Amino acid sequence: MxxxxxxAKTLDYETPLPVQDFSVSENLGKSEELIGELRKKDPQGxxxxxxxxxxxxxLNFERxxxxxxxxxxxxxxxxxxxxFKGDVYAGLSAYSLKNADIKFLDKHVRILxxxxxxxxxxxxxxxxxxxxxxxxxxxxxxxLYEFWGTxxxxxxxxxxxxxxxxxxxxxxxVEYFSSVKQDSLEGxxxxxxxxxxxxxxxKIISFFAKKARGLMTRYLVENRINSPEGLSGFNYDxxxxxxxxxxxxxxxxxxx
Numbered sequence: 187m188x189x190x191x192x193x194a195k196t197l198d199y200e201t202p203l204p205v206q207d208f209s210v211s212e213n214l215g216k217s218e219e220l221i222g223e224l225r226k227k228d229p230q231g232x233x234x235x236x237x238x239x240x241x242x243x244x245l246n247f248e249r250x251x252x253x254x255x256x257x258x259x260x261x262x263x264x265x266x267x268x269x270f271k272g273d274v275y276a277g278l279s280a281y282s283l284k285n286a287d288i289k290f291l292d293k294h295v296r297i298l299x300x301x302x303x304x305x306x307x308x309x310x311x312x313x314x315x316x317x318x319x320x321x322x323x324x325x326x327x328x329x330l331y332e333f334w335g336t337x338x339x340x341x342x343x344x345x346x347x348x349x350x351x352x353x354x355x356x357x358x359x360v361e362y363f364s365s366v367k368q369d370s371l372e373g374x375x376x377x378x379x380x381x382x383x384x385x386x387x388x389k390i391i392s393f394f395a396k397k398a399r400g401l402m403t404r405y406l407v408e409n410r411i412n413s414p415e416g417l418s419g420f421n422y423d424x425x426x427x428x429x430x431x432x433x434x435x436x437x438x439x440x441x442x
Contacts, residue, residue: 187353187412188346188373189295189403192362193305194272197313199264204281205288208265208310212341213303214255220301220316220333223324224250236320246315256310266297267307273393274357277400277423280307283407291407296345298362300330304341319361331365339367346373351413355406357399376414376435378402380425383442398425398439 211217227235232250233243256263267280267288283291288307297305300316316322318330326333346352352373356363368375380398381388401422409416417437418427424441431438 187294187349187351187355187406187414188342189355189406190342190358190363190366191274191295191297191399191403192358193266193297193299194270194275195315195317196271197269198271199261199269199313201268201281203259203264203268204283205265205285205308206259207288207308208259209292209306209308210257211302211305211309211311213337214257216303216333216337217301218255220322220324220330221250221253223322224316235322236315236317238315242315249313249315253312253314256312259310263310263312265308266299266302266305266311267291267295269311269313270297273396274400274403277397277402278404279400283404287407290410291403294349294407294412295403296342298338298358298365303334304338317361318365334365336367336370338365339370342366343370343372346371349412353414355414355417357403374414374435376417376437378417379436379438381438381440383440388440394441398423398441401425402439 229243229247232238232246292307295307299305300318300320301314302311305311321329324333326335342354346354354371354373354375356375356377380395382391382394384391402420405420405422420427420439425439428438428440
């Protein structure tokens with residue numbers, strides 16, 4: 187089973203790393219091509235492209251100009267699973283995982299990325315800001331979906347080919363999962379839904395749903411679950427499986 191996650195806008199390059207093991211992204215040449223496109227834009231151009239504040243536009247202008255292919259651990263490159271710091275990664279809490287858990291995580295999780303295409307958890311990454319939905323014109327089209335084409339899907343298929351269970355667990359956002367050609371996947375897609383109780387009804391609340399994706403990933407890793415049958419046991423942070431609302435493709439988890 188392969189678990190797909192979205193990246194995060196917020197990054198952490200300061201917390202001491204718990205492990206020194208790392209790998210190198212399979213798409214660095216393509217990442218360099220995208221950085222070349224981004225370097226054509228000054229801070230105002232980045233602000234217009236991504237809707238950034240002046241402060242963030244200046245920060246990411248400097249990141250783009252200083253970016254180098256991450257091939258060794260340094261102050262400017264660390265493993266993806268420790269570099270991202272958003273809601274999903276707060277739920278996952280990778281820094282507190284055991285070494286054996288991190289090895290399982292690295293085999294079963296793939297992080298979708300606008301700049302890197304797809305990252306294994308231990309793949310090195312340098313700081314960047316490039317969301318998958320960004321309409322960055324490039325040599326292959328008008329946006330990143332056209333740039334990555336079938337590359338991300340082919341990488342997922344290559345990863346799933348080494349697994350006995352061919353399930354692709356989609357814990358990514360719509361924006362990022364749209365980079366995957368679902369009709370070409372060589373596995374069955376399962377997309378969990380997380381709902382919280384509010385004002386008399388269960389509903390999807392974005393902040394909690396993002397954190398729940400990370401919590402479920404941690405649950406799967408800690409319990410070495412490698413098939414969709416094991417999803418129903420997910421009970422972290424008060425969530426419970428709802429058999430009545432679930433389907434095979436969309437298991438539902440509720441929290442009151």
